[in-house]
Amino acid sequence: MTDPLAPGATIGILGGGQLGRMLSVAAARLGFKTCILEPAGDCPASHVANFHLQAGYDDTAALTRFAESCDVVTYEFENIPTAALDTIEALRPIHPPRRALATSQDRLTEKTFLQSLGLTVAPFADVTDAASLDVAIARIGTPAILKTRRMGYDGKGQARIMTPGDAAAALTAMNGQPAVLEGFVDFTHEVSVIAARGQDGAVACFDPGQNVHEDGILRTTTVPALLTPTQRTDAILIAARVLNALDYVGVLGVELFVTPQALIVNEIAPRVHNSGHWTQNGCAVDQFEQHIRAVAGWPLGDGSRHSNVVMENLIGADMDRVPQIAATSASLHLYGKPEARPGRKMGHVNRVTGPAT
Amino acid sequence: MTDPLAPGATIGILGGGQLGRMLSVAAARLGFKTCILEPAGDCPASHVANFHLQAGYDDTAALTRFAESCDVVTYEFENIPTAALDTIEALRPIHPPRRALATSQDRLTEKTFLQSLGLTVAPFADVTDAASLDVAIARIGTPAILKTRRMGYDGKGQARIMTPGDAAAALTAMNGQPAVLEGFVDFTHEVSVIAARGQDGAVACFDPGQNVHEDGILRTTTVPALLTPTQRTDAILIAARVLNALDYVGVLGVELFVTPQALIVNEIAPRVHNSGHWTQNGCAVDQFEQHIRAVAGWPLGDGSRHSNVVMENLIGADMDRVPQIAATSASLHLYGKPEARPGRKMGHVNRVTGPAT
Numbered sequence: 189m190t191d192p193l194a195p196g197a198t199i200g201i202l203g204g205g206q207l208g209r210m211l212s213v214a215a216a217r218l219g220f221k222t223c224i225l226e227p228a229g230d231c232p233a234s235h236v237a238n239f240h241l242q243a244g245y246d247d248t249a250a251l252t253r254f255a256e257s258c259d260v261v262t263y264e265f266e267n268i269p270t271a272a273l274d275t276i277e278a279l280r281p282i283h284p285p286r287r288a289l290a291t292s293q294d295r296l297t298e299k300t301f302l303q304s305l306g307l308t309v310a311p312f313a314d315v316t317d318a319a320s321l322d323v324a325i326a327r328i329g330t331p332a333i334l335k336t337r338r339m340g341y342d343g344k345g346q347a348r349i350m351t352p353g354d355a356a357a358a359l360t361a362m363n364g365q366p367a368v369l370e371g372f373v374d375f376t377h378e379v380s381v382i383a384a385r386g387q388d389g390a391v392a393c394f395d396p397g398q399n400v401h402e403d404g405i406l407r408t409t410t411v412p413a414l415l416t417p418t419q420r421t422d423a424i425l426i427a428a429r430v431l432n433a434l435d436y437v438g439v440l441g442v443e444l445f446v447t448p449q450a451l452i453v454n455e456i457a458p459r460v461h462n463s464g465h466w467t468q469n470g471c472a473v474d475q476f477e478q479h480i481r482a483v484a485g486w487p488l489g490d491g492s493r494h495s496n497v498v499m500e501n502l503i504g505a506d507m508d509r510v511p512q513i514a515a516t517s518a519s520l521h522l523y524g525k526p527e528a529r530p531g532r533k534m535g536h537v538n539r540v541t542g543p544a545t
Numbered sequence: 546m547t548d549p550l551a552p553g554a555t556i557g558i559l560g561g562g563q564l565g566r567m568l569s570v571a572a573a574r575l576g577f578k579t580c581i582l583e584p585a586g587d588c589p590a591s592h593v594a595n596f597h598l599q600a601g602y603d604d605t606a607a608l609t610r611f612a613e614s615c616d617v618v619t620y621e622f623e624n625i626p627t628a629a630l631d632t633i634e635a636l637r638p639i640h641p642p643r644r645a646l647a648t649s650q651d652r653l654t655e656k657t658f659l660q661s662l663g664l665t666v667a668p669f670a671d672v673t674d675a676a677s678l679d680v681a682i683a684r685i686g687t688p689a690i691l692k693t694r695r696m697g698y699d700g701k702g703q704a705r706i707m708t709p710g711d712a713a714a715a716l717t718a719m720n721g722q723p724a725v726l727e728g729f730v731d732f733t734h735e736v737s738v739i740a741a742r743g744q745d746g747a748v749a750c751f752d753p754g755q756n757v758h759e760d761g762i763l764r765t766t767t768v769p770a771l772l773t774p775t776q777r778t779d780a781i782l783i784a785a786r787v788l789n790a791l792d793y794v795g796v797l798g799v800e801l802f803v804t805p806q807a808l809i810v811n812e813i814a815p816r817v818h819n820s821g822h823w824t825q826n827g828c829a830v831d832q833f834e835q836h837i838r839a840v841a842g843w844p845l846g847d848g849s850r851h852s853n854v855v856m857e858n859l860i861g862a863d864m865d866r867v868p869q870i871a872a873t874s875a876s877l878h879l880y881g882k883p884e885a886r887p888g889r890k891m892g893h894v895n896r897v898t899g900p901a902t
Contacts, residue, residue: 209573213593216566216570216593216881218879219867219879222592236569238591469829472826481871487872489871507552514575514838519830522552522574524553524578526553540829540851
């Protein structure tokens with residue numbers, strides 16, 4: 189553990205999307221400067237960051253300049269090339285830790301790790317070719333879902349196998365990439381825990397939120413989630429176990445499937461998470477500030493929930509509804525993206541539905 | 546009234562201090578870009594704005610470039626030279642309106658205007674020289690306070706006259722500038738109303754806050770303020786009367802002295818105001834977003850108060866307390882100023898003390 193960063197220090201953020209944008213605002217609120225590294229120009233985070241270094245994650249000279257201009261480095265997405273991390277880590281601390289990134293980058297590693305902690309995950313099997321897929325289907329059964337081990341998000345890189353006859357098409361959809369077959373889980377709903385761990389080892393979890401997806405993309409998160417008191421405690425203990433096992437620093441998202449028998453860990457994301465956006469209007473300290481506090485070596489803030497909130501993502505043409513939403517008492521958060529393409533997250537709305545219950 | 550600005554439009558802000566910083570963040574949250582015009586480099590607003598045009602308020606070419614790069618222009622401080630406004634207003638709309646700026650820039654004009662609305666102000670008299678000061682003292686009596694008509698803030702440009710014998714020294718302190726003599730008001734406390742008016746004429750006032758000053762600088766604002774229900778209603782009606790009389794667009798701060806007999810208007814500020822910082826942690830929509838909504842021609846947001854809050858300014862060496870404050874449940878807002886000079890506002894803390902009462 190290093191000394192806490194003093195206000196005025198610079199926090200580097202790999203990635204310039206909406207998560208980087210809201211992290212930058214949180215960092216500014218605590219008096220930090222921010223430097224974004226992101227290949228795209230006019231990206232959401234660049235509008236509110238002190239510096240935007242427009243360069244690719246394979247540009248070693250730029251990565252070196254980036255690291256040297258920062259006091260500490262964090263990231264807003266998990267698919268950062270290992271070589272980029274090598275370059276940066278030789279110069280500056282990176283939080284969350286590299287092991288969390290490596291674990292979450294690969295679905296097979298991730299599930300194996302979660303299982304090693306004694307947590308329940310969906311049945312899974314390694315798939316490299318038609319033969320191993322047949323073996324996997326024979327063991328796990330159908331329906332099942334084939335997912336690329338790496339680089340999947342928002343439902344991309346996935347193919348459903350309803351009957352063994354779908355196997356060949358599903359494998360083709362993987363484009364030759366290593367994959368994992370996952371058994372279907374008969375869950376009633378999905379919740380997620382946004383959890384934080386400081387450099388001093390302190391853990392603080394936000395109250396679990398209940399997620400609804402559409403077309404593989406998060407649509408809404410509602411707090412409080414539909415959970416029994418025992419499930420709520422279990423959800424938080426699961427998140428804390430993951431944080432401690434990874435000697436984690438920062439905010440982590442844990443997605444859980446709720447079944448009558450168990451909470452099944454779907455996946456973990458070593459970063460602030462879309463399903464934690466409700467914290468901006470439900471807590472004194474939101475997930476973005478909590479992450480910045482952890483990364484800066486500050487004590488974690490007060491993440492207790494003061495309100496019930498429904499967060500709704502604004503995706504693509506949902507932007508047409510902004511004038512109507514602006515006339516309500518909802519809190520709008522727009523990302524400054526120039527083009528409202530289908531499936532593109534353009535912003536979100538937090539509706540406070542009452543004091544916390 | 547013009548069409549509402551669409552997300553992606555650019556809002557220009559004259560001045561790059563902490564108010565411009567927090568306005569920029571609010572603008573970004575609604576998907577707007579921001580351009581700051583400010584002579585100083587590395588100013589608080591530049592850390593979070595899209596563009597910082599570093600130029601003086603007398604640089605006509607820069608002002609022209611600034612206006613042309615924005616869709617609408619607002620300001621974070623009231624002492625903008627008239628010539629700068631001429632240049633900008635020929636090219637783009639400016640909110641709040643120029644008359645509000647002109648009125649508040651000059652204490653004599655301001656008090657005359659407030660009196661013309663039937664509002665109560667402290668006894669005042671125009672002072673241009675020793676003879677008019679003698680006349681003013683004879684009429685108003687002592688103790689009284691001599692203030693420059695223009696450019697005073699945070700207690701600067703003021704001299705107390707406890708007895709007529711202090712007159713000469715007080716006049717010397719004015720440095721030859723036109724002044725106003727104000728009678729002392731025997732008030733129990735000061736409150737302020739942060740009020741907003743949209744382009745559609747809708748008015749929304751935040752709940753009055755109670756202010757405590759030290760050495761002429763705001764120290765704390767507490768909500769709710771100590772006011773009878775009647776006083777609270779009167780305070781809001783006073784603010785609304787000022788807004789409507791000025792055909793105002795944006796947020797305005799109204800400082801009121803509370804006496805058993807009346808609410809006496811001390812001064813108005815045609816901008817977001819230090820005594821409105823509590824709204825960041827007490828309302829769904831804070832004064833900064835409210836101002837941006839008005840300036841952009843959007844409907845005003847929900848400024849109802851959900852919590853009791855104490856706002857404390859962090860001034861100069863108060864920055865040494867930041868590590869202690871960070872370990873509490875208070876919400877920190879730091880301005881990114883490099884040097885903690887005495888009397889310099891470095892940040893503020895909002896402490897939520899409970900649900901709204």
